Amino acid sequence: MKNQILLFFIVLISNSMKAQEIKTMTYFQNDTIKLELDLYLPEKKSNEKIPLILFAFGGGFSGGERTNEKEFGIFMAKNGYAVASISYSLYMKGKDFGCGGILTEKIKAIQIGVSDMWQATSFLIENANKYNLDTSKFFISGISAGAEIGFHATFWDYKLMNLYKSNLPQNFKYAGFIGGSGAIQDINLITKENAIPMLLAHGNDDKTVPYGAGSHRSCPTNASGWLILFGSYAVYKHMNDLHKNIELITFCGGGHEFSGYLFHEGQQYVLDFVNALLKGKKFESHLIIPSGKKSASSGKYLFCE
Template structure:
C-alpha cells in the first residue's frame, strides 16, 4: 500500500509538471506570436541636423496581427508624446499599448518624428508652460510650440504617404484609418486631423490621450469623431483642453465622439489605458471604421 501511495504521488507530480510546462509553453506562444513587429522602417529621409539621434528620425514600427487577415487591416497611426523634446516610439508604455491594440485586429503604425524642441531650445515654448493653466486666451500657443506641432504634423503626413505607398504590401485598408497619440503626439494627431489641409488619406476618427488644441475654431461639422481620455488632475496639459474639444464636437452634433475624464489621475497614464480601456478603444474604432461587406 505504501509503495502504491508513493507511485501515485510520483504520477501526480509528473502530471502537475506536464500541466505547468504545457501552460507556460502555450503562454509563451500566445505572447510571442500574437503580434508581428517590424521595427525602424524608414518612411522618409532623415532630417539633416539630427546626427545619430534616432528619436528625431523619420522611422516607424509596424505592428501586425500574426494571423493572416481575411481582408485588409484597419489602421491606427500612433504618435508618441514627450513635449516635442523627448520620447520615442520604443518606450515601454507605447509598445505595450500598440501591441494590445494590434491584438484586436489592427495594423498599428507607431512613428518617431522630428522633435523640434529637442533640436531647438526655446524659452517658454514647452507644452507645460503653455497648457498647464488652461487654454490660451488668444487661441495661440508660443510660436516655438506652434512650430513644433506643425513640424510633427508634417512628418505624420509623410508617414501617411508611406502607408498609402505600402498598403498593398502589408494588406492595409487605407479607407479605414484612424490616428492617435499621447500628449505631444495627441496634439499632433489633433492638428493633423482638424487643422492641417492634408489630402493624402482620409482620417476616419481620432483617439486623443491627454492632448489638446490651442483653439477649436477650425473644427468643422464634417470632422471625424473623437475619443478623448484625459486625467482629471493632469498638471501638464490642463483637463480644460479635453472639455473644450468635447464641447465643440457636441456643438457640431458629431454624436459618435466620446470623452472619458479619469478621476484622480494625472498625465501620461498609459498603463491604465492598456490595462483597462482597450475594449473601449476597439469599440470606438470599430463603430467608426466598419468593415465592408
C-alpha cells in the same frame, strides 16, 4: 511535473508572440534626419484589408520613444488591427517647452511633429498593398504631445501647414481620433464638415495640458511661452454643439498622469470604439466620469456607477 508546467507556459508565450508580426521601417530620411516606425500586424487570416491605427508617443516634443506603448500595439494586433507607432522629430530637445520658452518655437515643434505624422501616413498609404492595409480605415492616436500631433494632423490645413512635399491623397481623411490628454490650438478648426468620431481621456485637474480652455503648462499670460489650448472637455462640448460623435473619459481630480490611460488600462475602450465605428454603429456622445476616489486595495481610481 514542474518541467511540464514550465514547458506549457513557454509554448503559451511562444504562441502569443506569434499572434502578430512587428516590422521596423524607415518612413522618412534626408541629409539630417531618419525617422522610423514600428508596424504591428495581425496574424493574416484572409485577404480582407486591415484597419490601421497610427500612434504618436508623448514627451513634450523633447523625449519619449515609439516603443513605449508596445503592449498597445500587440493588443490591437491580436484583435485584428494594424498599429503604426511612429518616431517624430523632437524639436524641443534641450529647449524650454514651458512658460519660459519661446511661443513660436513651441508652435513650430507641433508643426514639425504633425508634418512627420503626415509623412508617415503618406508612406503607409503608398505601401498599403504590401501590408494589406485599408486606407479608408486609418485612425490616428496619441498621448499628450502625441495627442496634440493627432489633433492638428486631423484638423490643420494640410497644404498650408505641411513642411514636406504634398503627397497625401486630396480627399484623405482619418477615420477617427483617439487621444490621451491632448489639446488643439484653435477649437474652430473643428467644423461640421471635417469632424471625425473621437475617443478622448483626460484628468480635469491637468496642469500640463488644460482639460478645458486654458494655457499650456498653466503659464501666466505674461510668460514668453504662453500658449492657449483647447483640451478634451472643450473639444467635447464643441463636438456636442456640432452634433458629432465623441466619447470623453474624465478623471475627477486627476492630472496629467492619466494621459496614457487609453493605451494601457483602457485598451478595451479603444477596441470597442474602433469596432463600433467599423460596424457602422451610431453612438451617442457621452461623458464617462470616474468617481475620483481611490480604492484602498488597488490605489486606482474607481469608475462611477
